[in-house]
Amino acid sequence: MLRPGPFRSLLRNPRCLLPQPELSVAGPACLSSGGLVVVAEPPRPSFPLHPPRLCCPSPETAVMSARLPASSPPRWQLLLSLLLLGAAPGPRRSAAFYLPGLAPVNFCEEEKKSDECKAEIELFVNRLDSVESVLPYEYTAFDFCQASEGKRPSENLGQVLFGERIEPSPYKFTFNKEETCKLVCTKTYHTEKAEDKQKLEFLKKSMLLNYQHHWIVDNMPVTWCYDVEDGQRFCNPGFPIGCYITDKGHAKDACVINSEFHERDTFYIFNHVDIKIYYHVVETGSMGARLVAAKLEPKSFKHTHIDKTDCSGPPMDISNKASGEIRIAYTYSVSFQEDKNIRWASRWDYILESMPHTHIQWFSIMNSLVIVLFLSGMVAMIMLRTLHKDIARYNQMDSTEDAQEEFGWKLVHGDIFRPPRKGMLLSVFLGSGTQILIMTFVTLFFACLGFLSPANRGALMTCAVVLWVLLGTPAGYVAARFYKSFGGEKWKTNVLLTSFLCPGIVFADFFIMNLILWGEGSSASIPFGTLVAILALWFCISVPLTFIGAYFGFKKNAIEHPVRTNQIPRQIPEQSFYTKPLPGIIMGGILPFGCIFIQLFFILNSIWSHQMYYMFGFLFLVFIILVITCSEATILLCYFHLCAEDYHWQWRSFLTSGFTAVYFLIYAIHYFFSKLQITGTASTILYFGYTMIMVLIFFLFTGTIGFFACFWFVTKIYSVVKVD
Secondary structure: OOOOOOOHHHHOOHHHOOOOOOOOOOOOOOEOOOOEOOOOOOOOOOOOOOOOOOOOOOOOOOOOOOOOOOOOOOHHHHHHHHHOOOOOOOOOOOOOOOOOOOOOOOEOOHHHOEOOEEOEEEEEEOOEEEOOEEEEEOHHHOOOOOOOOOOOOOOOHHHHHHOOOOEEEEEEEEOOOOEEEEEEEEEEEEOOOHHHHHHHHHHHHHHHOOOEEOEEEOOEEOEEEEEOHHHOEEEEOOEEOEEEEOOOOOEOHHHHHOOOOOOOOEEEEOOEEEEEEEEEEOOOOOOOEEEEEEEEEEEOOOOOOHHHOOOOOOOOEEEOOOOOEEEEEEEEEEEEEEOOOOOHHHOOHHHHHOOOOHHHHHHHHHHHHHHHHHHHHHHHHHHHHHHHHHHHHHHHOOOHHHHHHOOOHHHHOOOOOOOOOOHHHHHHHHHHHHHHHHHHHHHHHHHHOOOOOOOOOOHHHHHHHHHHHHOHHHHHHHHHHHHHHOOOOOHHHHHHHHHHHHHHHHHHHHHHHHHHHHHHOOOOOOOHHHHHHHHHHHHHHHHHHHHHHHHHHHHOOOOOOOOOOOOOOOOOOOOOHHHOHHHHHHHHOHHHHHHHHHHHHHHHHHHHOOOOOOOHHHHHHHHHHHHHHHHHHHHHHHHHHHHOOOOOOHHHHHHHHHOHHHHHHHHHHHHHHHOOOOOOHHHHHHHHHHHHHHHHHHHHHHHHHHHHHHHHHHHHHHHOOOOO
């Protein structure tokens, strides 16, 4: 069954999408004094997932904004602005500062070209993907027109891991030279030939699953812009291969845009594109022009006279029961238009401005802040009132009789730092969690500052992987330090487990998923050479750094605790229901998950529905809120358990905040069945395989936060109380 697309609802309101002349929309500067734009991982577009009505763009892809005023702002305003860097419309009269890795390319007419001013505009093609399948495919996997020559751009590690495959295309343009209905190539299929039939069936299947082209001009996406409800205009950085009319006459996806698509059980292929390229003349006038937008409109023509293509006549239809010879001619038209309103630095923003649903993000932030304020109030009350009174009362006790009559957290001072069971495993988890925590913080921080720009494709994943590799030292140090404080002596086992346990689980899962992708022939399958490179990074850099960190961790003295540990363990009294371990752990993960579930929805949309994700300012703020919430929720529950004279806090603190990952898993399952209609066994296995990797990473990340918060809390309160 086909997944409902944005065009599904057009059947009820065909005026929602009408052919309109292309409009140039001015957007904010990428990074200028007028406005700050944070753009990160390159868009992986498709049609919006479950639009509010018909073809309206999904509100899940929002844009954050923050203005820097012209006058000198107070420090707190400046910090807030830096934290909420975004893409809000702003003045565009100031000179732009180009982000690292970006450099504008100047274009001019054929007769004026030079080394600094190019005349030829190259169009590159990326992999094709679909919201109904997890399996992307390279452009060359389809029987489209291929480039006779051209250098394929080199891909970085992040692009390879995400399955991006950028290749040269046969579509070549000359700046300011218009072409009309130019023939690119003709493909002929004989249905009686097995090879041709297989190619045609693959093309039909891709149209049935609504696979999308992703074209690139001057390192920015070629978009298909169309009008939607409420006078909005949605720009999709991709366009479908074609569409399908069912045997009952129901138009699927893009087939609603043309009333001539009406034959039952028939595929219609978009074999013609009208491309319009917008450019901005450089102020100096001598440097030529810079491209600021590239838009297209897909069309379908049968081209009855292939020798003289005129781009008119009936659409190119392929009946599901067609036999004999089928000829498909691919053509294009290109035109140029100067746009004085859009500068090169703000050329991505017209795509963002078609999705103005920032209020959803602010609702998420306010929801999270309310939870944080509630928890902060609870923790503050405990710290300032209850704990203060407890410490004052405990320190005023002189007689032994009074001490025996007392109850509460002071009574377990002789057992509070008793080594936990499975201390080896806990220390290994803490080491890996520290590695992930630092990696996430640094990656999001750089993303907020705009260093991971959309033009620098794959930069986000590359940054994360490189940071993880280089952060082996703190992982080894933390694991060794806590293992030594737990009284462990098997330091070799500890450092080996820190190096190989959690990374090994992730790599094994990733390798199995890669085998499935390889078997399906998907472009997302990692080449053997890249796998070897990842293993080399792991074994030759990360593992030695982990050993170095462990060496310094074991060399240092064990962590000094403020109180001594008794030789004989204290008996823990009978616990009430809410102070037992399991209910506390289950309750502890609810509040942290409540802070992130809205943002989690956007992230899952970005990954599985190929929608844009430009909201790294919001994500960084939610990350900070998550850290605070995990810490406060764990401290709160830890205090209640200590008052109940239960001193087994180490594993409980890790699992309390780590249980947020279980809610993450439950939500991912709900998202799969309610929001996605992924078909096929392979796609389902891939979805849950990659989800388990994310759940494990999130478990280690949140669990480590909870443990460190509780460790600090316990150390603090027992260091200020007098113990005989």
